[in-house]
Each structure stands twice: as C-alpha cells, then as structure tokens.
Amino acid sequence: MKQVLTSEDINFLEDNLKASSPAPWSIREDESVDTVWVVPSTDGNPIALFDYRDREQNRADAHFFVSARNYMSVMIEEVKCLRRRVLELIQSNNVEVQKRMDVQAELMELKKILRNENEPS
Numbered sequence: 001m002k003q004v005l006t007s008e009d010i011n012f013l014e015d016n017l018k019a020s021s022p023a024p025w026s027i028r029e030d031e032s033v034d035t036v037w038v039v040p041s042t043d044g045n046p047i048a049l050f051d052y053r054d055r056e057q058n059r060a061d062a063h064f065f066v067s068a069r070n071y072m073s074v075m076i077e078e079v080k081c082l083r084r085r086v087l088e089l090i091q092s093n094n095v096e097v098q099k100r101m102d103v104q105a106e107l108m109e110l111k112k113i114l115r116n117e118n119e120p121s
Contacts, residue, residue, distance in 0.1 A: 010076060017072050021047055025066045029059060036062040 002009070021040035028037040028046065034055040038048035048065065050058040 005079065010079060013072065014076055017076070020069065023070045023073070025069045027059075027062050027066055029062070034058055038062055038066055 005013075022042050024041050025047075026039050026041065028039050029035075034051065034053075036050040036058045037046040038050070039046050048062075050062045050065075052058075053061070
C-alpha cells in the first residue's frame, strides 16, 4: 500500500469523487436482517449492498464506506491546503536563510575593512 499520495493520486481521487453519486450518502438498514444498503441523498435508490458478512461487520463496513465518501472532498482539500502551507513555510525559511547568509557575508566584509583600517600603514 502506498505511504505517500502524489499529485497524480490526488487528481485521481478527485476525478473518482466527481464521477461518483453526489454526497451525502446514508445507510438504509433493517435490524431484522444482516443486509445494509448505501443510499445517495439524490434519489434514494441504493447504490451498494453489504450482505456477505455478519450483521455487525456489514454495518461497520457500510458506515466506513459512507463516511469515506461523505468526507473525501474535505480530506482532499485538507491535504492540498496543508501541502500549500508546507511549501509556503519552506519558501519563507529559504528567504530567511538567504537573508542570514547575506548578513553574514556583509559582516565578514565589514570585519575585513576594519582589520585593514586598524593595520599600521
């Protein structure tokens, strides 16, 4: 399993999200049966059936499935926002490092000038 999402991965997830039925999705369940249906809010027709495990596992899987769909756009946007912020911080740090290097070079130059002025002629 991948440990890092690339930009291509994020684009792939966004494309899949756009192609899927609109959120929010919900669960239709009946306590008397093990079957659980996933239903989008748009038309109420089921789009997925969880039926091959025991009741608790079907419900847990369906709830995860629905939660993942309902929060996917939020998670993608959060990842993109955090990546932008990290890039901003790196760029800001690079500017600060360059400023320090410039000040250090200027200090060295001033020390050199002072040494030359203090040497006997």
